[in-house]
Amino acid sequence: MDFKDLSYILAIEEHGNISKAAEALFLTQPSLSRFLQNTESYVGQPLFNRIGNRYVPTYIGERYIAKAKEILNLKKELDQEVGDILKHDSGLLNVGFPAMRGTYMLPCTLPIFHSLYPKVKIQIHESSSSHLNEMILNGSIDLAFYNQPDANQNIETEIISHEEMVLVMSPDNPLCEFAYPMEGCRYPHLDLKHLVEHDQGVIMQNPNQRTRTIVDRLFRQQHITPNIILETSNIRAEAELASRNYGVCFITETHLKHMKLEKPLRYFSVGEPSTPINFVAAYRKNSYLPYHATEYIKIVRDFT
Template structure:
């Protein structure tokens, strides 16, 4: 038994399919199928049975999966200890991020990390919040750049920064009459309760940007009339700009997405929890490696 074989079993369990697992592992389907057949023959019991939704672990399979996760965790902890012993002269760091966070955070952090620790290999995986939480819980990542709240897991995290949310709508929207200025602020303010009865363009419920939007609406006592749901913040912003509805987004995203029909942006009071908290998440059952600790410190410094 080696760690690669354990990763094979975990991939099959995750994908519920030999072909999909083989694709993720960069091996051929016949080779992976033969591996599983030989392993089950050696153990004298099947590890998976075929169900309506794909391959399902047997009781023996569940125990093998549990053992695989434990052994891989112990092995990775040992690798991290060796990396610490080598005083960060060599090692690797697996970082998870959403595409949006990565686009404005990693360019600030990775170059400095590489200059400081040139022999640490950094690999980056992208996914939405739900995917990143799953990868953290499975110890597939050392750290993940995310926003609170964590929905599906209990994990450790270090808070980096809090960022305000803005409401966005078209320049001829009736909500423009509800805006009021505050001295020294980039954008005017609005009471989000004024948006009751309006149409909304929002992200999908599994996206963190939507979950923060839902929190604002709940605080405002609004059950939104959603005219469009999209996975793209940029798409939502463009539709808001042409008057299709109201949307919400983090303030930093305004610089990422420029629209032909630029919408109006406005802040909301803290009572409505119109913000999200940027954190670096790491698995709760592991010891942080030297590279992971260094990455977190550099990320904090980038936001000072």
């Protein structure tokens, strides 16, 4: 059993189908089928249940796959560390961003990184914060940048910057008149109870997005059930709709700073008295962080 064999098992698990796995591995289907039969014979138990054309891991298969991922992650870290020791001028870095962050951060940070390390290739993975967490833990990416998640004992975070999540709406929205200055708030404070009292429609991000998690928690803490009129992962669309007085929404300051909208928006602090958020760099705890990852973190920190 070698590293290549482990990667074959993971490919079958990922694709759930021998034909698709063989295609991804540039093998013939009979070759991969024979490999699996020999491996299961060696183990003494089937690693997958065959359900039609689908290959679903058995319990032993799940344990085998989990350990295979650990072993391959350790090999990846070893390769990275050895590469860093030998030279700093080449390599591969896998970085994750939520799509909106990537829109304005990548054009400002990647050219700087490339000018310093022209032989280092960066692969960008855009996804929700929750999926980026999974990718960090399974070793698919080296680090990610997003709003700080709930504590995870297996993920290390470094604070890049502090910002505030704000409630935004059109200046024509009558709720604006209920806002007032409050100590500790960067913007006029608006009590969320007014959203319910005036049956205000709220545009929300999808449940797997970090801002949505924070907003849901905020409503629960204040025992409020919002009138959700739309759910979308498109943050810019949220802002455009709110600027046209189609509901209100919650967006972090940095996103708003990089948006050029046709119509103006009003910003309001919400919470007790506001809702601060840390923007962080995240990576797997107790694992080797490549040299170029630490360098890219520095560039992102300088940008923000």
